[in-house]
Amino acid sequence: MIKETDRQLCLKALEMARRHGAANSRVNLVVSRENLVASLNGELDKVTGCLDKSMNISLFVDGRFGSFSTDKLEESSLDEFISKAAEMVRMLAADPCRALPATQRCCSTAVTGNELDLLDTDYDTITAEKRKSIALEASVFGQEFPGDFELISEEAEYSDSICETLLMDSNGLECRHSENSFDYGTEVTIESHGQKYSGYWWDSTSRLSLLDWKSCGRRAVFRAAEQINSAAIRSGKYNMLVDSEVASRMISPVLNALNAYSLQQNNSFLIGSLGRQIFHEGMTLTDRPHIKGSNCSKLFDSEGVATSEGFVIEAGVVKKYFVNEYMSRKMGTEPTIEEATRPALNPWPVPGLDRDSLMKRMGDGILVTDFNGGNCNSATGDFSYGIEGLYFKNGKVLKPVSGMIVTGNFIRLWNSLEAVADDARPCMSKLIPTLAFRKVDFSG
Amino acid sequence: MNPSDKFPVSEELLRALVAEGMSHGGNWCDIYLEDTTYCDLLLRDSEVGAGGFHVDYGCGIRVLKGEKTGYAYSESTDFPSLLSAARAAASIAEGCCHVQKAVIPSSKRLDEGNFYTQRQDWRMSGASQFVPLLQDLDRDIRGRDSRIVSLTAMLSWSVSEVVMFNSLGELSSDTRPLGSISVTAVFKQGDAIEKNSVSRSLRAGSEMLSPEVMKDLADRAVAGIDERFAARRPKGGKMKVVMGAGASGILLHEAMGHAFEADFNRKGQSVFSDRMGQRICRSGINIVDDGTLPGSRGSCNYDDEGVPGQKTYMVRDGVLSSYLHDRISADFYHVKPTGNGRRENFRYNPIPRMRATYMENGTDGNVSDLIASVKKGIFVNQFANGEVKIGEGDFTFYVRSGFLIEGGRLTMPVKDINITGNGPQALADIEAVASDLKVDESTWTCGKEQSVAVSCGIPSVLVNNLTVGGE
Numbered sequence: 019m020i021k022e023t024d025r026q027l028c029l030k031a032l033e034m035a036r037r038h039g040a041a042n043s044r045v046n047l048v049v050s051r052e053n054l055v056a057s058l059n060g061e062l063d064k065v066t067g068c069l070d071k072s073m074n075i076s077l078f079v080d081g082r083f084g085s086f087s088t089d090k091l092e093e094s095s096l097d098e099f100i101s102k103a104a105e106m107v108r109m110l111a112a113d114p115c116r117a118l119p120a121t122q123r124c125c126s127t128a129v130t131g132n133e134l135d136l137l138d139t140d141y142d143t144i145t146a147e148k149r150k151s152i153a154l155e156a157s158v159f160g161q162e163f164p165g166d167f168e169l170i171s172e173e174a175e176y177s178d179s180i181c182e183t184l185l186m187d188s189n190g191l192e193c194r195h196s197e198n199s200f201d202y203g204t205e206v207t208i209e210s211h212g213q214k215y216s217g218y219w220w221d222s223t224s225r226l227s228l229l230d231w232k233s234c235g236r237r238a239v240f241r242a243a244e245q246i247n248s249a250a251i252r253s254g255k256y257n258m259l260v261d262s263e264v265a266s267r268m269i270s271p272v273l274n275a276l277n278a279y280s281l282q283q284n285n286s287f288l289i290g291s292l293g294r295q296i297f298h299e300g301m302t303l304t305d306r307p308h309i310k311g312s313n314c315s316k317l318f319d320s321e322g323v324a325t326s327e328g329f330v331i332e333a334g335v336v337k338k339y340f341v342n343e344y345m346s347r348k349m350g351t352e353p354t355i356e357e358a359t360r361p362a363l364n365p366w367p368v369p370g371l372d373r374d375s376l377m378k379r380m381g382d383g384i385l386v387t388d389f390n391g392g393n394c395n396s397a398t399g400d401f402s403y404g405i406e407g408l409y410f411k412n413g414k415v416l417k418p419v420s421g422m423i424v425t426g427n428f429i430r431l432w433n434s435l436e437a438v439a440d441d442a443r444p445c446m447s448k449l450i451p452t453l454a455f456r457k458v459d460f461s462g
Numbered sequence: 463m464n465p466s467d468k469f470p471v472s473e474e475l476l477r478a479l480v481a482e483g484m485s486h487g488g489n490w491c492d493i494y495l496e497d498t499t500y501c502d503l504l505l506r507d508s509e510v511g512a513g514g515f516h517v518d519y520g521c522g523i524r525v526l527k528g529e530k531t532g533y534a535y536s537e538s539t540d541f542p543s544l545l546s547a548a549r550a551a552a553s554i555a556e557g558c559c560h561v562q563k564a565v566i567p568s569s570k571r572l573d574e575g576n577f578y579t580q581r582q583d584w585r586m587s588g589a590s591q592f593v594p595l596l597q598d599l600d601r602d603i604r605g606r607d608s609r610i611v612s613l614t615a616m617l618s619w620s621v622s623e624v625v626m627f628n629s630l631g632e633l634s635s636d637t638r639p640l641g642s643i644s645v646t647a648v649f650k651q652g653d654a655i656e657k658n659s660v661s662r663s664l665r666a667g668s669e670m671l672s673p674e675v676m677k678d679l680a681d682r683a684v685a686g687i688d689e690r691f692a693a694r695r696p697k698g699g700k701m702k703v704v705m706g707a708g709a710s711g712i713l714l715h716e717a718m719g720h721a722f723e724a725d726f727n728r729k730g731q732s733v734f735s736d737r738m739g740q741r742i743c744r745s746g747i748n749i750v751d752d753g754t755l756p757g758s759r760g761s762c763n764y765d766d767e768g769v770p771g772q773k774t775y776m777v778r779d780g781v782l783s784s785y786l787h788d789r790i791s792a793d794f795y796h797v798k799p800t801g802n803g804r805r806e807n808f809r810y811n812p813i814p815r816m817r818a819t820y821m822e823n824g825t826d827g828n829v830s831d832l833i834a835s836v837k838k839g840i841f842v843n844q845f846a847n848g849e850v851k852i853g854e855g856d857f858t859f860y861v862r863s864g865f866l867i868e869g870g871r872l873t874m875p876v877k878d879i880n881i882t883g884n885g886p887q888a889l890a891d892i893e894a895v896a897s898d899l900k901v902d903e904s905t906w907t908c909g910k911e912q913s914v915a916v917s918c919g920i921p922s923v924l925v926n927n928l929t930v931g932g933e
Contacts, residue, residue, distance in 0.1 A: 058529075063530055064530065064532070066533040066811070067547075070809075071537060082511070084512070084513055086515055087517070088517040089517065089518060089520065099517065113509065113511040171731045207852075214731070215853060216851055250929065283612040284612045285646070287655075390856055390857075390882065391859060391860060391880060392849075392860055393846050393847055397656060397657045400877075403858075421856055421883075423879075423930075425695060459932070461931045461932050462699070
């Protein structure tokens with residue numbers, strides 16, 4: 019989709035920026051196309067078609083910095099836009115820490131955009147009819163299910179998209195990334211004895227042939243049905259399992275706390291943690307941005323810096339802060355990458371565990387299957403989340419629970435780690451398997 | 463008003479697009495043209511060293527066939543691009559047996575509501591005039607508390623020019639300003655770190671940045687920090703909760719408002735789906751969703767379907783009296799649209815969304831009376847975010863700070879706890895409503911599928927039996 023004329027437009031934008039006084043500049047052209055077909059109760063409900071093209075422009079003018087974007091990309095509009103942008107940058111405070119990243123740190127291998135094999139060669143052959151048939155044929159509405167409930171609503175959505183980016187800067191950087199995405203999701207509402215319960219399931223891949231849309235409906239119904247007659251149980255300390263579907267909720271605050279923007283502003287519970295044993299030895303988190311064919315893999319970040327595979331946390335020791343060019347100069351530390359691209363938590367203590375084996379291993383506890391709201395204090399690591407899930411005893415599910423709250427602190431939580439399973443869902447941006455923690459506070 | 467006043471399109475072109483949109487048998491078509499400029503300035507380490515502006519321009523075309531939606535948009539307003547979008551949206555009705563040529567009635571220009579104005583247009587104000595304002599705010603706040611180790615302040619504003627046209631021939635336009643200013647201060651006391659975040663957001667021009675507003679922000683940025691350092695997690699469990707006036711309106715947004723949105727009810731998904739006309743809380747309680755509050759973040763002169771802004775009673779005297787409708791659900795329920803059809807921008811089709819949601823005043827005294835009536839419970843007054851499960855009605859909201867109530871008095875400060883309950887049960891469990899209604903003006907954003915600006919408010923209320931997180 020990004021053509022040579024688009025590349026020429028980016029070069030012109032860099033030249034316009036220079037002409038309007040920017041010593042350095044960076045442009046990021048993003049072009050995407052998406053088609054979506056949704057069904058309600060097995061019937062066509064919505065079709066949408068989207069085509070987007072916009073440009074992000076970063077300007078470094080007189081030691082000052084500003085960030086801008088527009089979807090008005092006619093040459094005359096763009097020139098006026100960049101002129102006004104440069105004018106605005108001059109009103110900001112000078113900051114000697116603002117600079118493009120050094121050329122040797124930037125990516126030189128993203129030439130075609132498809133180095134990570136994220137394009138489906140059949141994408142352009144998908145017809146409107148095919149999209150409709152996928153959206154409709156996976157419906158389970160009206161089908162029989164075992165159990166004492168009625169399926170009263172099913173919403174399903176199929177979408178496919180292609181997104182291409184071209185990143186260029188005034189140092190001569192040129193990087194491309196192209197990615198197809200095929201997504202299917204189902205949300206259901208069931209009713210049992212006058213009570214409603216909801217469930218969802220989804221899948222996402224870069225190849226249509228790998229998309230598992232057919233099982234989404236049944237899995238969504240199963241997740242709703244397993245909550246029938248759920249209730250809060252007595253408040254207290256319970257072993258906690260967090261299902262791989264929602265386990266990334268346990269890692270996101272840690273990644274945020276390792277970001278230099280949080281650290282520099284003292285708004286992080288991991289200040290001074292680099293090189294120190296902060297977490298349990300079973301916690302090993304790697305960044306794996308180069309997995310071929312895997313959604314979210316990427317060769318460069320938004321500054322054009324090359325991503326790399328490596329440890330973020332190794333056996334509980336913090337190995338990396340996420341430091342972009344600006345923050346590295348501001349904090350006087352070595353730059354790394356602006357954020358984790360494809361974080362993955364290693365299985366521990368042995369590979370091959372799943373949620374059933376973790377339940378057996380832990381004996382009694384609560385398996386969290388979904389979160390309902392909640393938050394984390396980024397300065398202290400204190401958290402409190404609403405949950406629903408399954409109470410298990412002697413390794414077997416006893417009854418569903420809901421209306422409960424789990425409360426704690428992320429450093430203490432990760433130090434109570436008992437096991438990490440081996441069942442991360444490849445469709446998710448963070449590869450976090452089912453987790454087991456010892457004695458966590460639940461209120462009900 | 464002519465559409466060409468704001469966009470390079472004529473009324474004839476809009477009529478042609480609507481006709482094309484309905485050419486496959488759709489029974490409704492509307493066009494939404496938008497030109498938004500968004501600008502932000504960031505103060506960090508006492509310098510305004512980052513900022514920028516962003517232009518979002520395009521046109522969304524929607525075709526309805528009964529309750530089914532076809533939607534497409536274009537970032538260009540040249541005729542071929544718009545025609546292509548109209549044809550894509552029209553495809554929702556493909557396969558209709560009897561297609562009659564659509565007749566678009568003569569145009570009716572709807573008069574603009576007037577629930578917000580810009581005395582000083584943000585677009586006419588250079589960023590340079592706001593830089594010293596942020597620096598003064600930084601100095602003011604830092605001067606109030608020597609424990610501050612970092613402070614960030616962000617000023618952002620957007621102005622959206624919108625023109626809407628539909629197959630009834632209705633033509634409407636709106637200019638929508640939205641200004642927001644927020645502060646996060648981090649405090650250090652010994653080895654302990656705490657932070658406080660405050661904000662103010664209004665549909666107004668840059669005149670909103672008055673000395674009073676800036677002082678209010680500074681006051682609130684340092685308020686209650688001693689209590690936060692002293693705060694502990696309470697022992698968790700079910701207890702009585704007194705919710706202070708204002709931001710506690712998040713209770714209404716999460717526990718009730720979403721479940722009253724008519725799309726969830728039309729599809730049978732909401733816990734309130736079959737309860738219209740029934741008593742759902744004690745008499746005397748009125749809960750409204752209001753698009754007409756002057757300058758409120760949630761106000762709409764028109765919603766994004768061209769329906770005039772209005773005030774909707776969802777609960778009147780304790781009885782469920784209305785859902786929040788877009789045109790699809792209004793047609794389904796054979797009622798008039800309530801002006802709740804909203805969208806994030808032209809890239810999205812409108813769906814039922816809240817505006818400013820609040821409870822009207824009660825007659826049970828003031829907040830002190832409510833606290834005094836509780837032997838053991840909790841008082842909460844600062845919040846972050848919330849969430850609800852529509853079918854089950856289970857909701858949560860996150861409390862940044864509050865106090866334990868023991869023997870009718872506020873005692874130990876508490877912080878960072880989640881509170882959960884069930885919507886219908888929480889409504890039924892409201893025991894007392896004070897007469898101190900306050901609509902909160904913080905930067906509330908609702909994230910149901912799309913992000914839209916909302917507001918919420920409530921008088922102080924006493925709710926029996928909510929579950930409070932704790933250790």
